[in-house]
Amino acid sequence: MRLFTIGPVEMLEEIKKIGSNNVPYFRTTEFSKIMLESDRLLKKFMGTAESSRSIYLTASGSGAMEAAIMNCFSMQDKLLIINGGTFGQRFTDICMIHKIPYEEIILQPGEALTTKHFIPFEKHSFTGLLVNIDETSTGQLYDINLIAEFCQRKKLYLMVDAISSFLCDPYIMDFYGIDVTIISSQKGLCVPPGISVVVLNQRIFEERVQYKDVQSLYFDFKSYIKNFERGQTPFTPAVGICMQMSKALNLIAEEGLEVHLDHIAAVANDFRQKIQNLPVKIPEYPLSNAITPVIFEKNIAYKVFQVLKEKYDIMLNPTGGILHDRVLRVAHIGNTDVEDNKELIYYLEKAIRDVNSHD
Structure with a gap:
């Protein structure tokens, strides 16, 4: 079967070969070094500082989306969500479940996001904006300049699901003031599904995440951040996919x-x-x-x-x-x-x- 799908994808032979090997034991210094080097490359390609924190979740992208909202926002917030398809709707569904107030910019099929969509919300008070920068269900790549300018002017936290855009389109997290980036292994990294990564900049970690009382064992980011100081996760990761991810990042580094x-x-x-x-x-x-x-x-x-x-x-x-x-x-x-x-x-x-x- 020849794959022209957005994830899983037609994988490189080097990646498939790693998938045929035994999965190594992971509570070792060797595996920690692999993860720390992967994290260094990932942050470099994402355009964010070494001080940003990465959370490696054995979960789908939707799990990472929910975890990111749980760790960054609460019922005391009010969020603006760009809803232009299935995954914009997923952000609204998560906020609804967690009783986080929100409003939506709803795009109809074929409708491009433009400045006019933000005008009705200029006088509203929000604390954050959520967007799937490439809405996978429609292929639309939203204008990050437009979104970032609105967030900076309104002093909002900006959370970006870049699952279908990272390593496919140019993406510079710190330049655009993006506070949270969400990615998954099966898209731009071109390895099997199973690992999702949430990257937090210094601002949202210091102002929000480190103080957030998250009612979850598995999705509490503070535990992940502490454990990753030594290149480990608090729970068993998808080790084989982590090994393939390491290879994928190094291949991109070699290529440029x-x-x-x-x-x-x-x-x-x-x-x-x-x-x-x-x-x-x-x-x-x-x-x-x-x-x-x-x-x-x-x-x-x-x-x-x-x-x-x-x-x-x-x-x-x-x-x-x-x-x-x-x-x-x-x-x-x-x-x-x-x-x-x-x-x-x-x-x-x-x-x-x-x-x-x-x-």
């Missing part, structure tokens, strides 16, 4: 972050050029390099997905909700290049013909 990002951008742009000859279109809003939403003229998206999967052994991301039959999503990360785009376009065209011939 700029070269790595340029490659993904080139693959994305090449695909977007090639697909123009098919009876589909792509959104007009800004897109992440990670993924391209493919909008079909007719309601055949899921049928095309099934043909690609079952007949041609190719996996794309289907889309849920009201876009189920209109949109497929194609990822450009992992072990893919422009030659793979040629193959994908060829079979995508065949699948469309197959579906149309049976309708």
